Ligand SMILES: Nc1nc2c(ncn2[C@@H]2O[C@H](COP(=O)(O)OP(=O)(O)OP(=O)(O)O)[C@@H](O)[C@H]2O)c(=O)[nH]1
């Protein structure tokens with residue numbers, strides 16, 4: 001923590017500028033040694049034009065920003081050097097910084113310092129990381145809610161209720177003679193616990209939407225050979241990405257593409273037609289199809305409406321039994337066969353040869369995942385797996401408290417779980433943290449952040 005760290009903040013390639021960031025109590029002193037202006041005399045939050053120099057040689061023409069402690073992202077002194085884009089100037093300036101006493105930052109180290117110095121909490125740090133990875137408008141909106149403390153405020157308000165309960169229980173025990181203290185009864189604990197439990201449940205329930213916004217939907221297109229899977233993929237993508245022929249077993253490898261449905265990323269995977277085969281390449285493809293099914297959020301089970309539901313279709317069905325399935329009766333221009341065994345699934349009748357199939361399929365996926373709900377929401381969702389699993393732990397503790405109330409357990413014993421709930425909620429925001437977990441969390445973030 002006492003080291004001064006440096007990292008490249010931008011993606012190095014050919015761009016107009018690159019940003020190098022230095023944080024720590026020696027950052028001004030270090031940059032001063034390689035800059036032709038005196039930075040020590042500069043006010044905080046100013047930008048200075050000048051040259052980075054190595055001895056007498058000018059290395060690059062730059063703009064240098066100074067943010068003095070504590071008014072900076074990490075709360076330490078931060079200097080940012082805007083160099084020209086291009087690998088050579090950045091590499092040379094990084095070399096000079098390292099030779100003059102800075103150390104290369106680890107992934108997420110700037111964020112980690114911001115967290116350890118109390119500038120941001122864990123939820124905000126994780127949201128910054130999500131913002132960096134955000135590919136869609138929806139993902140951006142959701143990350144912004146996290147950065148803006150919307151989620152943290154919700155968790156903190158639950159912790160405040162618990163803290164006040166804990167404080168009053170302690171006063172009741174230690175100073176029973178205090179008449180103006182709130183007397184904590186089982187009814188009061190029950191009321192507060194139910195309020196907290198409902199809020200936790202709400203957050204857990206809506207986290208499914210959060211995960212959809214963050215990760216998109218994985219959709220596997222499966223079926224026996226020749227039913228029109230690749231034709232459907234091509235129609236949805238609006239390009240001839242997969243090879244289409246009337247030869248069974250045309251698709252061998254997974255062919256992927258992605259589309260947006262109401263601002264949500266939908267990843268499509270066209271797979272090899274599933275059937276029994278001795279052909280080595282085809283059977284490897286079929287194994288891939290089956291593992292893709294396992295990873296998918298939705299399976300488009302494609303059937304040929306002009307032929308009977310046969311042994312091969314049944315084999316495909318065996319592989320998708322526990323998945324969310326949309327049955328697609330394709331080739332309706334050739335027939336209109338329906339399958340009794342599939343009545344329980346959502347289904348569509350289309351012809352991949354007819355362009356209107358795209359809107360029909362998109363609309364159905366939109367309905368099946370309630371994407372309407374998401375686009376009309378304010379995007380205050382939890383989408384981080386660490387946060388979701390801690391919330392589930394909190395829910396379990398809250399249920400334990402509920403049971404203790406039913407069993408008429410003494411209040412001073414109930415306090416143990418109330419404290420545990422308060423602490424576990426604090427783990428979500430990082431108010432309570434275990435040192436060894438921090439490295440794991442921050443090391444997943446990108447370099448230079
Ligand atoms: N008439 C008609 N033909 C279709 C339709 N959809 C696909 N086809 C034809 O059916 C044949 C097989 O289509 P593909 O899209 O290659 O089928 P597939 O399911 O990907 O087949 P494999 O890759 O072998 O598993 C091609 O000749 C397509 O032109 C449709 O809606 N109507």
Ligand SMILES: [Mg+2]
Pocket residue numbers: 229230231242243250251270271272273
């Ligand atoms: Mg195919």
